[in-house]
Amino acid sequence: DVKVTQSSRYLVKRTGEKVFLECVQDMDHENMFWYRQDPGLGLRLIYFSYDVKMKEKGDIPEGYSVSREKKERFSLILESASTNQTSMYLCASSRPGNTEAFFGQGTRLTVV
Amino acid sequence: AQKVTQAQTEISVVEKEDVTLDCVYETRDTTYYLFWYKQPPSGELVFLIRRNSFDEQNEISGRYSWNFQKSTSSFNFTITASQVVDSAVYFCALSGVHTSGTYKYIFGTGTRLKVLA
Numbered sequence: 001d002v003k004v005t006q007s008s009r010y011l012v013k014r015t016g017e018k019v020f021l022e023c024v025q026d027m028d029h030e031n032m033f034w035y036r037q038d039p040g041l042g043l044r045l046i047y048f049s050y051d052v053k054m055k056e057k058g059d060i061p062e063g064y065s066v067s068r069e070k071k072e073r074f075s076l077i078l079e080s081a082s083t084n085q086t087s088m089y090l091c092a093s094s095r096p097g098n099t100e101a102f103f104g105q106g107t108r109l110t111v112v
Numbered sequence: 113a114q115k116v117t118q119a120q121t122e123i124s125v126v127e128k129e130d131v132t133l134d135c136v137y138e139t140r141d142t143t144y145y146l147f148w149y150k151q152p153p154s155g156e157l158v159f160l161i162r163r164n165s166f167d168e169q170n171e172i173s174g175r176y177s178w179n180f181q182k183s184t185s186s187f188n189f190t191i192t193a194s195q196v197v198d199s200a201v202y203f204c205a206l207s208g209v210h211t212s213g214t215y216k217y218i219f220g221t222g223t224r225l226k227v228l229a
Binding site for chain 1: 118121143144145147149154155156157158159162164203207214215216217218219220221222
């Protein structure tokens with residue numbers, strides 16, 4: 001069974017902390033994505049990567065960075081967490097081209 | 113600009129009713145793909161269907177059917193004889209080309225479907 005696994009389902013962090021969200025996929029997919037999901041706003045793309053060490057900014061990259069040192073792992077980093085980054089974060093992976101994406105179960109992050 | 117609009121924020125139906133979820137998209141690409149995903153309360157988005165822009169045939173899979181109309185830029189999703197297990201948030205998405213030439217997905221805001229017993 002194909003899988004995208006996010007390291008935590010729920011996280012609570014303090015304002016100003018550096019936060020790491022980890023995502024691992026076992027499908028050998030080239031593409032990986034980080035989205036955040038907020039009520040009424042749907043899924044918004046933060047960053048994506050189409051190869052190891054490659055990254056592209058999505059629609060809302062401010063306040064975030066990413067790392068992809070290995071093909072199967074894509075990390076989202078909040079350099080200094082703020083309360084407006086409280087959200088559901090979803091990781092996804094896909095093969096190249098217009099193929100479907102596979103999603104992880106999501107990480108609900110609360111910044112207090 | 114590429115955009116996906118799901119105007120229905122929330123729909124409630126009684127079990128066994130049919131329900132249609134609307135999706136309207138905007139793109140200048142001649143080749144593109146459209147998707148529907150289901151997000152149950154567990155949180156993980158589940159892929160339902162992919163349709164390319166050259167294939168306007170309607171598709172049926174069990175109680176699910178999809179109506180793609182290029183003339184109106186719509187890709188609507190119908191659930192026949194709805195069941196409580198259909199309760200979820202449904203997202204329509206468009207596969208678009210990023211400025212770098214790579215592909216990314218553009219999602220609508222989702223429609224929350226509640227099926228009441």
